[in-house]
Amino acid sequence: MKLKPYRIGYRTMKTALGAAIAIYLAQLIGLEYYVSAGILTILCIQPTKKKSVRAAFSRFVASMIAIAFAFVFFELGTYSPAMLGLMIILFIPVLVSLGFSDGFVSSAVILLHLYDAKNLTAALFLNEVMLMMIGFGTALLVNMYMPSIENKLASYREEIERLYSSMFKEITIYLRQGESDWSGKELVEAEKLLDKAKALAYQDVENHLLRHENKYYHYFDMREQQLQIIERILPKITALPVIVGQTQLVADFLEDLSEHVHSGNTAHHYIDKLERVKANFAAMPLPDTHEKFLAMADLNAIIQEMETYLEIKQTYKGFHNKKGLKAMPV
Template sequence: MVKIGYRTVKTAIGVFVSIFLAQWLGLTFPTAAGILTILSIQITRKRSLKNAYARFLACLLGLVFGFLFFKLFGYHPWSLLLLTLCFVPFLVKCRVQEGFVSAFVIVLHLYTVKTFTLAFLVNEVSIMGIGIGTGLLMNLYMPNIERDLQTYQQKIEENFRTIMKELAVYLKNHESMWDGKEMLETSDLINQAKSLAIRNVENHLLRNTDRYYHYFQMREEQFKLLERVVPLISTLSYSVPQGEKIADFLEHLSENIHPGNTAHIFLDQLRKITEEIKKTELPKTREEFEIRATLFDFLREMERYLLIKHKFRP
C-alpha cells in the first residue's frame, strides 16, 4: 500500500484552499494561486518564511520588470528573452533568486493580457497573497520529530556499546568474531541524525540551537577517536595483564553510555589505571615494550574520548 506523506497532504489541501479562494473572489488566473502554494510548501517553518519573503519580493519585481520591458519593447517573445536575461541576474543580486519561477508566472500573466491596469495589479497582488499566504498557513503544521531523534540517539549509543565491548573482548582474548559493521553504520547514523536535528531547529522560529544537534556533534567527535583506536588495538600481538585491566574498564564504560554526563567518574578510573600500569614491572622484551606503548596510546585516546563527553552539557 502506498503511503501518503504529510507534505503531500499539506500541498493538496493548500492547492484546494488557494484556488477555491481565488475563484470565490472572482480573480483572473486562479490556478496561479495553486502554483504559488505548491512552490511555497517547505520542509521547515524557517525555510517557509524565507521562501515566502523571496517569492513575494520576486513577484513584485517581476511586475515592475514586466511593465518596463513590455512598455519599451512591446509584447513579443523576444521581449521575454531580454526580460529574462536582465531579470535573473537582478534577482541573484537581491538574493531572492528562488522566487524566479513564481515571478515569471506573474510576468506571463501580463504577457497574456497585454495591458497593465490597476485592476490587473490588484488581481496579481491578490493571487500572490492567497498563494504564498496559504503556503505559509500550511507550513504552520510540522510533525514532531523528537521521537525520531531519540531513536537515532539510542541506536548510536547501542553501536558505541558494541564497539567498546568488542574492544574489551579483543584485549582479553586476542581474538574476536566481530565483523565491524557498527563502525560503518555509526558514521551514517550520525550524519543522518545531525541533518534531522537541523530540521528540528528550523521548525522552531525562536530557536537557533538544538540540544540534539550538539549531542550528535559530540558523538561524532568521539566516534572519530574510536575510528583511530580500533586499528590501534588490532595491532596487539597477544594479551597482557595490563590489557585485561583496560578491558574491564571498557566493559564498565560500555554499560554506562547514555545521554547523561558521568564522564568525570570514568576519567578518574582511567587515570588510576594509567598510574597503576606505570608502576608495574618494566617490559623485558621489545615486543612487550611495543604492546605497553600501544596501550598507553590507547589510554590517551580514551582520555580524549571522555573529555569530549565531560565538556558536553545536555
C-alpha cells in the first residue's frame, strides 16, 4: 500500500507548539486538570486570525454558560450520570439558540472537570477560568503568525491577465479569418482560477483583524464580472453569418486590447478608442443584404458589451505601484 505524501504545515506546527506551551504554563502555576489547557488550545487553532478570535470568544462564553448550568444542576441537584445527561440535553439547545454551538466541546471539558470534582468552589471556578485564559490565550498568540500570501495572489493576478489576453487574441483571429481551432480552454481555466484566487484573497482578509476588505479580492471580483461579458460575446462572434467591413474595426480594437491586459493602461484610454470605433462603424455603408444586417447587429452588440467591460474596469480603484500611482489594467 502506497502512502500519500504529507507535508507538515504551519497550522500543524502551531497546534503542536501551542498545546505544549499551554500545558507547560498551566502546570507551572499549579492548576488542576492542567493538561486540559492543551486541549482548549488545540480547539482554538483555526485557519485564519479572525476565525481564531471568534472561536476563542465563542468557546469562552460557552464554557461560562456551562459553569452556570453546572451550578444549577449539580450544586442544586445531584452529581450523577443521569443529571449530567439531562443537563447536556438542555445545554446544547441553549448554545445553538445563542449562536455558540461551536463552543460545546470546550465547554464539555469544563463540565467534566466540575463533575469529577463533585464540588463547585470558588477555587475550582478560578482554576477553570485560568485554564480557559491560558488555553484560549495561547491559541490566539501562536495563531497571530500567518505566512504571507501576497506573492501567490500576485501570481494569480498575472495568470488571469495572461488568460484574458490569450482569449482576446483568439477572438481576433476568428473575426479576421471566420474560423479558428481554439478549444476555449482558457475560458475554463480562467473560471477555475478566479474561484481559487477569490477564496485565497478572502483568506487574506480573515488574517487581518482590522482589515475588512482586500484589494486582490475586489480585483478578482472585477475580473469575474468581465469574464461573464467575454462569455456573452463569444456566441455572438461564432454566430456571425458573414464577414463585413465593420468586423475589421472590432478585430483591430480587440487585438490592441489583448496586448495591453496588464497594469500599465487605463480603462478610460480604451473607452475613448471604443468611441472612435463606434464613430467609424456608423460612418460605414449600410448593409445591402439580410446576412450583412445581422452581422452588423451582432457586431454592434459586441461593441456595447465591450463598453460595459471597460466601464467595469473604470469603476475599479486599482493597485498602487511602487511610486504610489494607481495602476489600472484593462
